[in-house]
Amino acid sequence: MDMLIAKKRLPEIKSSEITPKCVYRNRREFIMGGAALALGLNMTSSWAALQSESPFPKPFADAPGSLYSSDEKLTDYESVTTYNNFYEFSTDKHRPAELAKNFMARPWTISVAGECNKPRQWDIDELISKFPSEERIYRHRCVEAWSMVVPWIGFELGKLIKASEPTANAKFIEFETLHDPQRMPGQKPGFLGGTLDWPYREGLRMDEAMHPLTILTVGLYGEYLPGQNGAPLRLTVPWKYGFKGIKSIVSIRFTEQQPQNTWNLQAPSEYGFYANVNPEVDHPRWSQAKERKIGELFKQPTLMFNGYGDHVADLYSGMDLSRHF
Numbered sequence: 001m002d003m004l005i006a007k008k009r010l011p012e013i014k015s016s017e018i019t020p021k022c023v024y025r026n027r028r029e030f031i032m033g034g035a036a037l038a039l040g041l042n043m044t045s046s047w048a049a050l051q052s053e054s055p056f057p058k059p060f061a062d063a064p065g066s067l068y069s070s071d072e073k074l075t076d077y078e079s080v081t082t083y084n085n086f087y088e089f090s091t092d093k094h095r096p097a098e099l100a101k102n103f104m105a106r107p108w109t110i111s112v113a114g115e116c117n118k119p120r121q122w123d124i125d126e127l128i129s130k131f132p133s134e135e136r137i138y139r140h141r142c143v144e145a146w147s148m149v150v151p152w153i154g155f156e157l158g159k160l161i162k163a164s165e166p167t168a169n170a171k172f173i174e175f176e177t178l179h180d181p182q183r184m185p186g187q188k189p190g191f192l193g194g195t196l197d198w199p200y201r202e203g204l205r206m207d208e209a210m211h212p213l214t215i216l217t218v219g220l221y222g223e224y225l226p227g228q229n230g231a232p233l234r235l236t237v238p239w240k241y242g243f244k245g246i247k248s249i250v251s252i253r254f255t256e257q258q259p260q261n262t263w264n265l266q267a268p269s270e271y272g273f274y275a276n277v278n279p280e281v282d283h284p285r286w287s288q289a290k291e292r293k294i295g296e297l298f299k300q301p302t303l304m305f306n307g308y309g310d311h312v313a314d315l316y317s318g319m320d321l322s323r324h325f
């Protein structure tokens with residue numbers, strides 16, 4: 001449980017060293033077997049796991065595993081896909097699953113532009129075949145003090161960055177979500193449309209973007225990303241709060257200046273640019289010292305950098321993280 005990810009630095013992983021892929025069914029059987037012996041408490045989550053076998057095809061069922069994967073118990077599929085933050089559909093966490101169920105994520109193009117020598121438009125399926133995905137089981141920590149463990153499917157953002165040949169001026173990278181109120185009802189003018197300044201935007205410093213833990217995510221639990229989780233392409237940065245994980249990306253730009261990010265624009269005193277998980281820096285309205293893992297009863301301590309400190313703490317050496325939150 002405490003062993004989140006391999007402790008040593010893992011600069012390059014040879015394919016011969018890739019761990020066998022985690023098989024969710026086996027995990028579930030293990031959980032269920034345990035529950036049969038165990039006390040009533042565990043029964044709920046194992047029953048949920050039993051109920052939650054997805055009916056969808058699993059195009060990434062054979063994606064290789066990764067040494068960066070956590071070995072913690074997975075959050076069940078049902079919770080991962082029905083408890084979502086996706087304001088383009090609803091501010092209610094349970095509604096995106098219903099409202100984004102039929103979201104059309106094809107055809108879909110992603111433009112890569114800005115400070116780079118090879119700008120281009122990528123078709124999503126071209127991107128998926130050019131950069132083979134692996135499974136990354138990551139802790140997923142929301143700024144609202146809940147967390148999950150999700151078997152994402154994705155590839156390193158750094159690979160797309162290298163292929164785009166950023167210029168020396170590229171200091172940051174900026175992402176934008178689709179802006180289409182016809183397909184994303186939460187963007188319609190009026191009460192809901194007024195919730196955020198669309199399109200949803202996010203950004204990373206170049207070294208954060210190039211870090212091997214940072215992935216572009218195209219699936220979860222072996223299948224394509226469901227609409228509510230950000231189909232067809234989202235960002236996943238496991239040492240940061242979940243709001244950095246921008247969904248349904250249509251634009252990626254290399255910039256010289258630090259990009260704006262939606263939640264910082266919305267409430268600058270509450271949400272910064274960096275958004276590194278940090279138990280010592282509270283949100284102005286609540287503590288970040290503990291978190292509740294979805295599906296579990298008791299809170300657990302929040303880990304610095306969400307448990308990925310051995311890999312990423314160096315990126316921030318010398319920075320005052322209470323100021324750069």
Ligand code: MTE
Nearest residue numbers: 084085086087142177200242243245246247
């Ligand atoms: N991306 C867009 N475009 N719109 C959003 O509302 N919510 C963010 C992030 N990405 C959001 C978004 C927040 S606050 C979180 S916690 C995660 O998505 C939630 O991801 P999940 O629903 O897959 O758990």
